[in-house]
Amino acid sequence: MALLDYIEAQKLLLKYSIKSAPAKYVSTPGDAISFANGRRIALKGISNKALHKSKAGLVRLDLVSDTEISKAFSEIKAIASKFAPYKILAQQMSTGGVEIIIGGRIDPQFGKLILIGLGGIYVEAFKDFSLRTCPITRFDAEEMLAELxxxxxxxxxxKNRSGMINLLMKTSKMLNDNDWIQELDLNPVIVKPESYDVVDIRVLGD
Amino acid sequence: MTGLDLKPMLKPRSVAIIGASRDPDKVGHVILQNYINAGYSGKIYVVNNKADEIMGIKAYRNIRDIKAGIDLAVIAIPAEFVPDALEDCGKAGVKTTIVVSGGFAEIGKNDLQERLVQVARKYNMPTLGPNCLGVMDPRSRIDTLFLPTYKLSRPSVGGVSFVSQSGAVGSTILDLISSEGFGLSKFISYGNAAHIDEIDVLDYLMHDDETKVVIMYIEGIRRGREFLEAAKRISRVKPVIVLKGGKTAVGMAAARSHTAALAGDAQAYEAVFRQAGFIIADDISELLYYAKIMESEVPPAGNRVAIITNGGGAGVLATDAVGMSGKLKLAELSKKTIGSLAKIMPSLVNVRNPLDVAGDADEKRYGSALSLLMQDGGVDMFLVIALFQTPGADSKLAARLVDLKQKMEKPLVVVSIGAEYTKMHRIIMESGGVPVYDSPVDAVKSLAALYSYYTLRKARSKSNV
Known part of the structure; x- marks a missing residue:
């Protein structure tokens, strides 16, 4: 099972019109600074050998000034070299919403499953999630939200119920269409009153 | 009918017992004895390769010697002889078989089980088991259980069908059902599910008019996606309550994703049950009290509960349970109801919901209060607390509640807490079709399950899923 390249994963989501925060691979601090262009960004070291990026120390958030960006770039580079080959991803920051997780996996008995829950750092602490088999109907998606x-x-x-229902149904369709996906984490997805941003993507497949 | 036809197994006109024995310690002896005890009125044949006669019934050496139509053959012989006996059944034109014997896949003998399945398929002969208790149907008086009736009480006739993978859990629950206030339609213990599995059973029960409610004990399922479809089909027409064994299985160790770490096997089963519209029970007692309310009650119009009690504290506990259920709420009584109640209740009664009719309330006071409340369109269901330790409560109250229940078009449950005297009245009320609970919490949980099931069923049929 291998991790799908981040930019490829973004493209896959886009095919199902699931929006993720704009991102780009950068190879120098200068690249990262020009990508930021004055806006807040995050830098992430990406490697098949470090699936849990935060735990490996490969994530720096909320960077804005040129010096912050350069410093974070070299720190990540130093750590990531232990997980070579690696790439460094620059990503526009999305802040201020509620962090949720949307995920999927294959169950040996029931096939593709889809999950929604409280995300980010709360995933482990509250274990507040609901689960269904794919494909889900609109009714299933409503029930999933009602169960949380x-x-x-x-x-x-x-206010954002219909947005979340649509996101669940699109994800279910993506999981169902792509047999090769073994596990999926969209975690966190930052949800705002009228929109959402997928901020981190992990697609594991054959 | 999409699954295998189980009718000849549950309503057989003739039964052959292969391995019937004279030895009272043998399974084959108990099965035959139970057939006789249960008063089965069809034709019984006995097959034994040594004896000429067992319990006064002529014994045949081989089922093929019988030369008459046989709806069901019950096989209770050592595992290694089962495939040949099944082959003989096929050649003799037997319609269905139950293999009670163990010694197949459950102890690693997959080849032997595979041979059994091949024979069953070859003759298109629905075969239950192996390694199971078989079936019971108190209407057709069929009882293939090898457990003596003096050890395991048999339930009365009713509308609840009980499906169990496990024989031991199955027989324990069956024993408990016999002392509950509801009766049995079918008991089906399917063991290793080699040929007939839970999907065939659900499809059969879905079309069975004698079955109003299904309760299930499941440990594992093999045809997962087909199970979900069968489960959705039956949930649209009758309630299914499920208890799943083996819940402690945790998420996959060293999972690569958060999703896999959160959602393990047990969670997947629960998700499927929810998606199908099953009612999930957390233990044996929940399985039984949900079955009780589902069998006797009509769908409620809404979630507003009226509480009537002859004990203040019990009323408080019931009110708390309604508040905590997250699904039900206390009904707001209409001005008209409050006015009429105030006229007929003694001055010490505070007219509100919960209605405390006071410790000296007799059947007349309960009767007049309930008759008024029944007319209130703002009340969807009733929780009546009748504490029989009080001076006014006796058998007349139990009888009056049964009488009111029969006139009622809304769900009504009774809570009676207490020992011997209370239990006696509980039996009176339950035989009259009133579900009685030992605790306000259990009663409220049951009302909430009733409300949720019918609300979801309606929403599902509207959104056509």
Whole structure:
């Protein structure tokens, strides 16, 4: 099982009109600075050998000045060299929303499963998630949100409910269409009252 | 009918017992004895390769010697002889078989089990088991269980069908059902599910008019996606309550993704049950009290509960349970109801919901209160607490509640907490079709399950999923 290249993964999501934060591979601090162009960015070291990027120390968030970006770039490079081959990804920051996880895996008995839950650092702490087999119907997606204790937080008391239902249904279709996907994590997806941004993608497949 | 036809197995006109024995310690002896005890009225044949006669019934050496139509053959002989016996059944034109014997895939003898499946398929002969208790149907008086009736009480006739993979859990629950206030339609213990599996059973029960409610004990499923489809089909027409064994299985160790770490096998099963619209029970007692309410109650119009009690504390506990259920709420009584109640209740009664009719309430006070509340369009279901330790509560109250229940078009459950005297009245009420619970929490959970099942079923049929 291998990790799909980040930019390829973004393209796959886009085919199902799932939006992710704009990102680009950068090979020098100068590349990263010109990608930022004055906006806040994140830098991430990407390697097949370090699937948990944050735990490996390969993520720097909320960088804006040229010096911050250059410093973060060299720090990541130093750590990532232990996980060679690697690439460094620059990504526009998305801030201020609720972090959720949308995921998928293959169950030996029931086939493709889809999951939604409270994400980011809360995944492990609260284990608040709901699960269905793919493909899901609109009714299933509604039920999944209704089952979550954090349902009102994620949907902003219903304001973004239809957005979340659409995101679940698109993800279900993507999982179902692509037999080769073994595991999927969109974690975190930053949800705002009227939109969302996929901020990290992990597609594992054959 | 999409699955295998189980009718000849559950409503057989003739049964052959292969391995019937004179020795009271043998399984084949108990099965034959139970057939006789249960008063089965069809034709019984006995097959034994040594004896000429068992319990006064002529014994045949081989099923092929019988030369008459046989709907069901029950096979209780050592595993290694089963495939040949099954082959003989096929040649004799037997319609269905139950292999009670163990000693197949459950102890690693997959080849022997595979031979059994091949014979069953070759003759298109629905075969239950191996390694199972078989079936029970109190209407057709069929009982293939090899457990003596003095050790395991048999339930009365009713609308609940019970499907169990495990024989031991199955017989334990069956024993408990016999003392619950609901009766049995079918019991099917399918063991290793070599030929007939849970999907065939669900499809059969879905079309079975005698079955109003299905309860299931499951450990594992093989045809996962087909199971989900069968489960969705039956949930649209009747409630299925499921208890899953083996929940402690955790997510995959050293998972590469958060998703795999969160969502292990047990979570996948739960997701499938929810997606199908099953009612999930967490233990044996939940399985039983959900079955009880589902069998006797009509779909509620909404989630507003009226509580009537002759004990203040019990009323408080019930009110708390309604609040915590997250699904039900206390009904707001109409001005008209409140006005009429105030006229007929003694002055010490505070007219509100929960309605505490006071410790001296008798059947007349309960009766007049309930008759008024029944007319209130703002009440969808009733939780009646009847504490029989109080001076006014006796058998007349139990009888009055049964009478009111029969006139009622809304769900009504009773909570009666107590020992021997209470238990006696519980039996009176349950035989009259009133579900009775030991605790307000169990009663509220059951009402909530009833409401959720019918609400989801309606929403599903609307969105056509």
């Amino acid at each position: 204790r954090s349902g009102d937080v994620i949907t902003y008391k219903g």
